[in-house]
Amino acid sequence: KxxxxxxxxxxxxxxxxxxxxxxxxxxxxxxxLRWYKQDTGRGPVSLTIxxxxxxxxxxxxxxxxxxxxxxxxxxHITASQLSDSASYICVVSPSSGTYKYIFGTxxxxxxLA
Amino acid sequence: GAVVSQHPSxxxxxxxxxxxxxxxxxxxxATTMFWYRQFPKQSLMLMATSxxxxxxxxxxxxxxxxxxxxxxxxxxSTLTVTSAxxxxxxxxxxxxxxxxxxxxxxxxxxxRLTVV
Numbered sequence: 001k002x003x004x005x006x007x008x009x010x011x012x013x014x015x016x017x018x019x020x021x022x023x024x025x026x027x028x029x030x031x032x033l034r035w036y037k038q039d040t041g042r043g044p045v046s047l048t049i050x051x052x053x054x055x056x057x058x059x060x061x062x063x064x065x066x067x068x069x070x071x072x073x074x075x076h077i078t079a080s081q082l083s084d085s086a087s088y089i090c091v092v093s094p095s096s097g098t099y100k101y102i103f104g105t106x107x108x109x110x111x112l113a
Numbered sequence: 114g115a116v117v118s119q120h121p122s123x124x125x126x127x128x129x130x131x132x133x134x135x136x137x138x139x140x141x142x143a144t145t146m147f148w149y150r151q152f153p154k155q156s157l158m159l160m161a162t163s164x165x166x167x168x169x170x171x172x173x174x175x176x177x178x179x180x181x182x183x184x185x186x187x188x189x190s191t192l193t194v195t196s197a198x199x200x201x202x203x204x205x206x207x208x209x210x211x212x213x214x215x216x217x218x219x220x221x222x223x224x225r226l227t228v229v
Contacts, residue, residue, distance in 0.1 A: 036220075043119070043206050043220035044157070089156060101218070103156040 002027040004092050004104035012110045017080055021107045023073040023090030031095035035064050035075045038087045038106070047075070047088075080111045115141045117209045119221030126228055131195045134224045136207030142187035143209035147218065148180070151204040163190050197228040 004025045013019050025033070032051050036044035048057040048064040050073075056065045061078045077084055090104040116139040126132045136146055145164050149157040161177075163169040163184035171177045181193040190209075194201055204225050208218040 041204070041223065041225060043117075043208075043223045045220070046217070049217070100159060100162070103158075105156045108154070 002092075002094060002102050004090055004102050006088075006090050006104040006107050008107060009105070010108040010110070012112060013080055015080060015082055015111050015113050019077050019080060019109065021075045021077075021088050021090075021109070023075070023104055025071050025073070025090070025092045025102070025104075027092040027094050027102050028071070029095045031093040033064075033066055033073050034091045034093070034101075035062070035073075036089045036091060038089055040086070044089055077109075080109075082111050082113060085109060085111045115139075115209075115211065115217075115219045117143075117207065117219045117221040119207055119224055121224060122222060123225045124227070126197055126226070128198055128228055129196055131193055132197060132226060134192045134194075134205055134207075134226075136190045136192070136209065136221050138188050138209045138211070138219075141209075141211045143190075143211055144187065145210040145218075146184055146190040147208045147210075148182060148190075148192050149206045149208070151206060151223075157206060160192075194226065197226075199228045202226055202228045 007022045034049045035047045038044040047062050048059050050057045050066045052068045063076045066073045087106040087108050089106045092102045118137045120135045148160045151157045160175045161169045161171045163182045165184050165187050169182035184190040206223045207221045210218040
C-alpha cells in the first residue's frame, strides 16, 4: 500500500534555531517528491520538488534531501523565523501516469520568539 | 508559479442548502483539477478528479450526487455541496494541473465551509 509517513507530528522550536523534518514513504515506483508549506486556513504552497534521481534541493532557508534507496526524505529549515510556523507536508507522486498524489499527514511546526 | 484562485475563502450555510465553491486558474489553462477535503490536523484527502469537458472521477466513498463537480472550461471548476449537513463542515481545497506541464499542480487557498 502506498503510504507517506512524517515525523515528528508536531515540533516547537525557538526562533533562529534549525530543525529537520522527516518523511518516509513506501510509494514505488515514484515520479517525484515534494514538500509543501501550509499555513493555517490556507492552501499548500510548494517549497521543493525532487525527482528520484535528485539528492538535494534548496529553496532559500529550506533544503530538502532525498534517499531513494531508503525511501526517506528530510526538510531542513535553517535559522527559523516566526513565519515558518505552519504545517509541512511531504507529498509523493507515483509514476503511474496519474496525478494522484500521496500526502503525508504533515508536521506542525511552531516557532516561538 | 501559476496562480489558482478559490472563492469564497469562507462560507457559512444552513443545513439543507447548497453551496458552490469556485476554483479558477488565473494564468494558465488547467486540463485537470482536483478537489480535496481536509479535516483539522489531518492531511488532504482527494475527493475527485475533473478533466475539462468530461465527467469527474470520484474517489471511493465520495458521493457524486452530493458533491457535484463541473469543469466546463480550462480555467474554471466548481464544487457544489448539495443538501449540506453539519458533517460536511470542512476545509475544501482545489488544485489545478496545466496543459503544458502535467508534473506540477498548484493549489488554491482553500474554502472553509461551516454548515449550521
